Amino acid sequence: MNAWEDLVTSALLGTDRKPLAPGGGDGGAVALLDAAAVHTVRRRAGLRPGAAAAPLEVAPEDARPVLPAAARRRLGQLLAGRAAPAPAGGRRGAAPDLAELLPQWLAAANERGCRAPAAALPALLDAARARTDLRPQALAFAGPRGLWLARLNPEWKFALRGTGGGGGAGALPDPADAEGVRALWEEGLFAERVALLAAVRAEDPARGRELLASTWGAERAEDRLMFLDSLRAGLGPSDEEFLEAALSDRSRNVRATAAELLSALPASALAGRMAGRAASCVSLDRTRGAETIVVEAPHECDAGMRHDGVVPTPPTGRGERSWWLGQLVEAAPLGCWPARFGGRSPEEIVALPVADDWQAELHAAWCRAAVRQRDAAWSRALLGSPAAPQATGPGTSSLAERAQLLATLGAEERAGWVASFIAAHGLSEAFQLLGVCAVPWAEPLGRAVVDALDIARDAGSYPWSFSGVMGLAERCLAPDAAPQLAALTTVSAEPEDASPGAAGYWSEAFQRLVSTLELRAAMHAELSGAS
Structure with a gap:
């Protein structure tokens, strides 16, 4: 045992029980500390220098232009x-x-x-x-x-994560680099492989599908599900063969996703099979005076339906037959219905009465089909007039469904529809619909939101119920709307039935909105000097 270990032992046991070795002094605590100090200096002085660390890799070049000075400060x-500074005379909340x-x-x-x-x-x-x-x-x-x-x-x-973050620039291989793509696909982490498949799929859908097919049989079920979901980007008829094979996958979730993707291809064999089944359940009855849609829901979920992705067991509270019918109709191509209903347009089909309380189920399935197939014509028909009361709309039973249908329309048409909805119903029901509109809001939509806020303020409405819309407006209104809002920042007289303090809140909220829009405009101006 060397001298240092003797010192450690004496320190642990105490110098009474383990006195210092000869030459270590009188054996007391002071002598122990003195000896420890001497040995510490000796040990440090005797250290041999270690090998020099490898120098850091030089940071890569970034050839993008520099920010203007004002943008850097921002x-x-x-x-x-x-x-940012509060407006003159305004509270911090503005x-x-x-x-x-x-x-x-x-x-x-x-x-x-x-x-x-x-x-x-x-x-x-x-x-x-x-x-x-x-x-x-x-x-x-x-x-x-x-x-x-x-x-x-x-x-x-x-x-x-997902960037191959070991060395080099830390990026995925170029999709054109076949060797690099193959190596990462076979050896990379799961997150890297998901990102790689998405990148290749975006560049060349067929090549991305071939990459997935090359290892499909060896993938875990949960991984196959995530990879299969990547085929939504660039989905096309050439994917049908692969997806048809996936209908026989041992994983129920994989089979269901494959069926959903195939039903989004109106010309696929699965879509044709679903169209035949749905048409056998939904028909036009001309014997009731007014032409009426009649529904005869399936009486069983046979093996063929299960193979094509129909889930046999309904959720709690749903009847089996209505559950099976909804799945058949939403998977059938919407193009099959005009011929089934005498050449009628989607608007005319949706306007037809439906017998025996099947309308809600049938229209909800058509809504899901329109969203899945991105069919703007059917979306318009099911949305109906934005001025129509929600309860009597032609094909939707909830604002969530309307928001999904709106997402299939072009940005300009979407903004116009929501602007008309706000003009007819106000802002209290429009929050979900505003969330699917393109940013910044187009001029008719922005004007409708500002006008509705002004009406709510003048009516003395409870102001905090509009805080969500105000937050959206700060992010989504075009900055050039600030002058229109400036007149609303003053504290107005409160109506007798107004919420206490409502006028002050509205003034502060509009000040904040104006200040935010002006700051957003300044940000863009500061960035515009980049070259």
């Missing part, structure tokens, strides 16, 4: 979370929310192809670590230098 303010403006700033900077300032990269990665909603835009803005820096801090490892 980014620093947003990342630090410092509030100042813009910088946390909501950062995602918009990042999106605008990426649209202009600017690179992140090197000094801002740590704060940018910290912000992306704290907020998953920021990550796609933040990492795109951080670029290759952000990934290089992320490899040096374990807290930023999220940035390396």
Whole structure:
């Protein structure tokens, strides 16, 4: 046992029970500490130098243009979370929310192809670590230098997921690099493979499907499900053979997803089989005076239906026959119905009466089919007039269904429909519909929202019930709407039946909205100098 180990033993047991070795002094505690100090210096002086660490890899170049000085200062303010100055005489609550403006700033900077300032990269990665909603835009803005820096801090490892974050630039191989794609597909982590399949599929759908088919039989069921879902991007007739084979997969979820994808291909064999089954259940009866749709739901879920993705067991509270009927109708191509109903248009079909209380079930299935098949004509028919009361609409029973149908329409038509809905029904029912409209809101929609807010203010409505719409307006209104809103920032006289303090809240909320729109305009102006 060497001298250092003797000292450690004496320290653990006490110098009374284990005195210092000869030459270690009088054996007391002071002598122990003195001896420990001497040996510590001796041990440190005797250390041999270790091998030099490998130098850090040089950060990659980022050829994107630099940010203008004003935009750099704005980014620093947003990342630090410092509030913009409140309007003169306004309360703190009237100042813009910088946390909501950062995602918009990042999106605008990426649209202009600017690179992140090197000094801002740590704060940018910290912000992306704290907020998953920021990550796609933040990492795109951080670029290759952000990934290089992320490899040096374990807290930023999220940035390396799905990017092949070992060495080099940390990016997926180019889809044209057949050897690199094959190597990562066969050897990569699951997240890397999902990202790779999506990238290849976006570039060349057929090649992405062939890549998946090459290892399909060896994949786990849960992985097959995730990979199969990637085929939604670029889905086309050439995918039918692969998807038909997947209908016999041993996993029920894989079979169901394959059936859903095939039903989105109106010319597929599965869609044809479903059309035949649905047509046998839904027909036109001309013997009732007025022509009426009659429904005879399936009496059993046979083997062929189960093979084609029909789930035999209904959820709790649903009848079997209505459950099977809904699945058949939503999987049938919508193009089969005009011929079934005497050449009628979708609007005329939806307007037909349905016998025996089957209308809600039938129309709900058509809604799901229109969304799945992205059929704008049927979506318009099922949406009906935006002025129609929800309970008496032609084909929808909920705002959630209307929002899904609206998403199949073009941005301009969608905004016009929602603007008319707001004009007829106000804002209280429109929140879900506003969420599917393109940003920034088109002028008719933005004007309708502002007018409805003004009406709610003048009516003395409970102001906090509109906070969600106000938040959407801060993010989605076009900045040039600020002048229209400026007149609403004053505190108006409260009606007798108004909520206490409503006028002050509305004034503050409109001040905040105006300030946010002006700040968004300034952000875009600051970024416009990038070259």
